[in-house]
Amino acid sequence: MRTAYTVDRIRAAEQALMAQLPPGTLMQRAAAGLATACADFLGGCYGAEVVVVAGTGDNGGDALYAGARLARRGARVSAIVLDQAKVHRGGVAALTTAGGWVLAPDEYATAIAGADLVLDGIVGIGGKPGLRPPADRVLDLVEEHAVPVVAVDVPSGIDVDTGETPARHVRAELTVTFGAHKIGLLVDPGATAAGLVHLVDIGLGPYLGEPDVEALQADDVAERLPEPSRASHKYSRGVVGVVAGSEQYTGAAVLAVGGAVAGPVGMVRYVGPPEPTRYVRARWPDVVCGEGRVQAWVVGSGLGDDPARADEVRRILASGLPVLVDADGLRHLPERCEGPVLLTPHEGELARLLGVEREAVTARRLHYARAAAARWNATVLLKGATTVVAAPDGRVRVNTVSVPWVATAGSGDVLSGVCGSLLAAGLDPLEAGSVGAYLHQTAGVLASRGGPITADDLARAVPAAYRMLLGGDE
Ligand SMILES: NC(=O)C1=CN([C@@H]2O[C@H](COP(=O)(O)OP(=O)(O)OC[C@H]3O[C@@H](n4cnc5c(N)ncnc54)[C@H](O)[C@@H]3O)[C@@H](O)[C@H]2O)[C@@H](O)CC1
Ligand SMILES: Nc1ncnc2c1ncn2[C@@H]1O[C@H](COP(=O)(O)OP(=O)(O)O)[C@@H](O)[C@H]1O
Ligand SMILES: [K+]
Structure with missing residues (x-):
C-alpha cells in the first residue's frame, strides 16, 4: 500500500x-x-x-x-x-x-x-x-x-x-x-x-x-480480488444487475455488461428496452435478461431521459442493496443516499451535481470528491488520470496507475460494470471502487501495449488483468 x-x-x-x-x-x-x-x-x-x-x-x-x-x-x-x-x-x-x-x-x-x-x-x-x-x-x-x-x-x-x-x-x-x-x-x-x-x-x-x-498497489489489489472456492456456485459468487443503455444508446448497455461479465460475479442480469437487450443477448448467451434477484446493481450509463428509467433508478436506490450510479443515473439521486452506494462521476458530472464549474473540480479534485461523499452519504469515485475514491466516513483512496489510452469513449461504462461486479461479489463501495479502478487501468495497459484502444478492447482485457494480478499464467 x-x-x-x-x-x-x-x-x-x-x-x-x-x-x-x-x-x-x-x-x-x-x-x-x-x-x-x-x-x-x-x-x-x-x-x-x-x-x-x-x-x-x-x-x-x-x-x-x-x-x-x-x-x-x-x-x-x-x-x-x-x-x-x-x-x-x-x-x-x-x-x-x-x-x-x-x-x-x-x-x-x-x-x-x-x-x-x-x-x-x-x-x-x-x-x-x-x-x-x-x-x-x-x-x-x-x-x-x-x-x-x-x-x-x-x-x-x-x-x-x-x-x-x-x-x-x-x-x-x-x-x-x-x-x-x-x-x-x-x-x-x-x-x-x-x-x-x-x-x-x-x-x-x-x-x-x-x-x-x-x-493500492498490485499486491494489495490481488489480496482483495474475489476468487471462487470449491464450495462456490453461481449465486454465491454474486449476481449483478445492470440497468444501462436505451434505444438510442445501445452501446452503453453492451459496454457496461462487458465490464460486469469480466468481473468476479457468477451471473449478470441485464434490464433494459428491447433494442439494447437484443445486442446484449447476441453478444453474451450467459447474460440473463429481465428482472430477478441480485446482490448489487449498476445503473445509469446511456439511460437517456426516459422518465420510466428515472423511476427505475430511484426504486433501485431505495432498495437498500449496494448500487453503483453512473452517468445519466446521477441525475436522479435522492436528497441523501442510504445503504452502500458508489457514485462514479467524471469531472463534468461532479461539477453538475455540486453546481460548480468543471474547472473548479479539475483544480480541486480531492476537495470536491470529499464534499460530494459527505453531501450524498455515498462513496464517490471521481474519474480521471488519478482516480479519487472518497468514502462518506472520510477515508480516501487514489489510483495512481493509469494509461492515457484508457480515456476513450465508453471506457467509463466498462468501469461501471467492473466495479458493480466487485460490489455484487461482496466488496464495500470504497474497496470496489479502488480495486475496480486499478483493474480497469491494468486492463488498459494490457490492451494498449502503447497504442490506441476501444472501450470494447478494454472490457475484453479485464479477465487477463484479473488473472495477471492474481499471479496466474499470462
Ligand atoms: N523536518 C525534518 O525533520 C526534515 C525536513 N526535511 C526537509 O525540510 C523541508 C521542510 O523545511 P522547512 O520547514 O524549513 O520549510 P521549507 O524549506 O519547505 O520552506 C520554508 C521556507 O520557504 C519560504 N516560503 C514559503 N512559501 C514560499 C513560496 N511560495 N515561495 C518562496 N518561498 C516560500 C518560507 O518563508 C520559509 O523560509 C522538507 O520539505 C524536507 O525537504 C528533510 O531534511 C528531512 C528531515
Ligand atoms: N488521462 C487519463 N489517463 C487514464 N485514464 C483516464 C484518463 N482520463 C480519463 N481516464 C479514465 O477513462 C474513463 C473515462 O470514463 P468517462 O469519462 O465516464 O467516459 P465515457 O462516458 O465515455 O465512458 C475513466 O475510467 C477514467 O478514469
Ligand atoms: K521542492
Missing part, C-alpha cells in the same frame, strides 16, 4: 524521530537518498552539469547537501541561492567544500542553459502554494531551456496537502520525497507536477499512524 499523510502528521512524526537522533541526521539521510536518485537519473555523475536552486528553508538544505555529494562524485554543481541572508549555511558550506560554487545572478541564465539537471530545493512541506520572486524568474529560465527537474520532497509551489496548484509551480520529471508520501504527490494536478515519485526512507514509519490517503 502506498500511504500519504498531511504535512502536520509528517511534521509530528519528524519531531518524534528527531528527538531520538543527533541533530542533522535526518537531513543527511534525506540528502544521501536524494543524491543517489539524482545520480541514477543522470545515469552517472562524472562531468554532469547540475544546478541546485536553494530556497530559505530546510528543503534548500537538503538540495545543497545532495549537491555536495554529487560534486564529490564528479558532477559540476553550482547553486542559485534565492536569499543569501536566509539560506541553509551548513548546506552552502558543504557544497563549496566539495568543489561546488554559488552563482551570481548574471550567471543564472548561462548555467541553466547548460545544465543536465536542476534540483528544485525552493520549498518543501513548509511552502505556501505559488512561487515568490525571484524563484519564479529562475523557473522561467528552467522552462525556457527545458531542463529536466528533480524536485526535492515536493515540486515547489503545489499545495502539499491537496495536490491543488492554484499558482505557479515546478513541473518535475522526478520527485524524491522523504519519510512518507505527501497527499499532493498522489492527487492531480499535483501528481502530474511531481512526475515519477521516489520515496526515501528516513525512519519515520513507526511514528506516522493511520494514513490520510491510500493508493
Whole structure:
C-alpha cells in the first residue's frame, strides 16, 4: 500500500524521530537518498552539469547537501541561492567544500542553459502554494531551456496537502520525497507536477499512524480480488444487475455488461428496452435478461431521459442493496443516499451535481470528491488520470496507475460494470471502487501495449488483468 499523510502528521512524526537522533541526521539521510536518485537519473555523475536552486528553508538544505555529494562524485554543481541572508549555511558550506560554487545572478541564465539537471530545493512541506520572486524568474529560465527537474520532497509551489496548484509551480520529471508520501504527490494536478515519485526512507514509519490517503498497489489489489472456492456456485459468487443503455444508446448497455461479465460475479442480469437487450443477448448467451434477484446493481450509463428509467433508478436506490450510479443515473439521486452506494462521476458530472464549474473540480479534485461523499452519504469515485475514491466516513483512496489510452469513449461504462461486479461479489463501495479502478487501468495497459484502444478492447482485457494480478499464467 502506498500511504500519504498531511504535512502536520509528517511534521509530528519528524519531531518524534528527531528527538531520538543527533541533530542533522535526518537531513543527511534525506540528502544521501536524494543524491543517489539524482545520480541514477543522470545515469552517472562524472562531468554532469547540475544546478541546485536553494530556497530559505530546510528543503534548500537538503538540495545543497545532495549537491555536495554529487560534486564529490564528479558532477559540476553550482547553486542559485534565492536569499543569501536566509539560506541553509551548513548546506552552502558543504557544497563549496566539495568543489561546488554559488552563482551570481548574471550567471543564472548561462548555467541553466547548460545544465543536465536542476534540483528544485525552493520549498518543501513548509511552502505556501505559488512561487515568490525571484524563484519564479529562475523557473522561467528552467522552462525556457527545458531542463529536466528533480524536485526535492515536493515540486515547489503545489499545495502539499491537496495536490491543488492554484499558482505557479515546478513541473518535475522526478520527485524524491522523504519519510512518507505527501497527499499532493498522489492527487492531480499535483501528481502530474511531481512526475515519477521516489520515496526515501528516513525512519519515520513507526511514528506516522493511520494514513490520510491510500493508493493500492498490485499486491494489495490481488489480496482483495474475489476468487471462487470449491464450495462456490453461481449465486454465491454474486449476481449483478445492470440497468444501462436505451434505444438510442445501445452501446452503453453492451459496454457496461462487458465490464460486469469480466468481473468476479457468477451471473449478470441485464434490464433494459428491447433494442439494447437484443445486442446484449447476441453478444453474451450467459447474460440473463429481465428482472430477478441480485446482490448489487449498476445503473445509469446511456439511460437517456426516459422518465420510466428515472423511476427505475430511484426504486433501485431505495432498495437498500449496494448500487453503483453512473452517468445519466446521477441525475436522479435522492436528497441523501442510504445503504452502500458508489457514485462514479467524471469531472463534468461532479461539477453538475455540486453546481460548480468543471474547472473548479479539475483544480480541486480531492476537495470536491470529499464534499460530494459527505453531501450524498455515498462513496464517490471521481474519474480521471488519478482516480479519487472518497468514502462518506472520510477515508480516501487514489489510483495512481493509469494509461492515457484508457480515456476513450465508453471506457467509463466498462468501469461501471467492473466495479458493480466487485460490489455484487461482496466488496464495500470504497474497496470496489479502488480495486475496480486499478483493474480497469491494468486492463488498459494490457490492451494498449502503447497504442490506441476501444472501450470494447478494454472490457475484453479485464479477465487477463484479473488473472495477471492474481499471479496466474499470462
Ligand atoms: N523536518 C525534518 O525533520 C526534515 C525536513 N526535511 C526537509 O525540510 C523541508 C521542510 O523545511 P522547512 O520547514 O524549513 O520549510 P521549507 O524549506 O519547505 O520552506 C520554508 C521556507 O520557504 C519560504 N516560503 C514559503 N512559501 C514560499 C513560496 N511560495 N515561495 C518562496 N518561498 C516560500 C518560507 O518563508 C520559509 O523560509 C522538507 O520539505 C524536507 O525537504 C528533510 O531534511 C528531512 C528531515
Ligand atoms: N488521462 C487519463 N489517463 C487514464 N485514464 C483516464 C484518463 N482520463 C480519463 N481516464 C479514465 O477513462 C474513463 C473515462 O470514463 P468517462 O469519462 O465516464 O467516459 P465515457 O462516458 O465515455 O465512458 C475513466 O475510467 C477514467 O478514469
Ligand atoms: K521542492
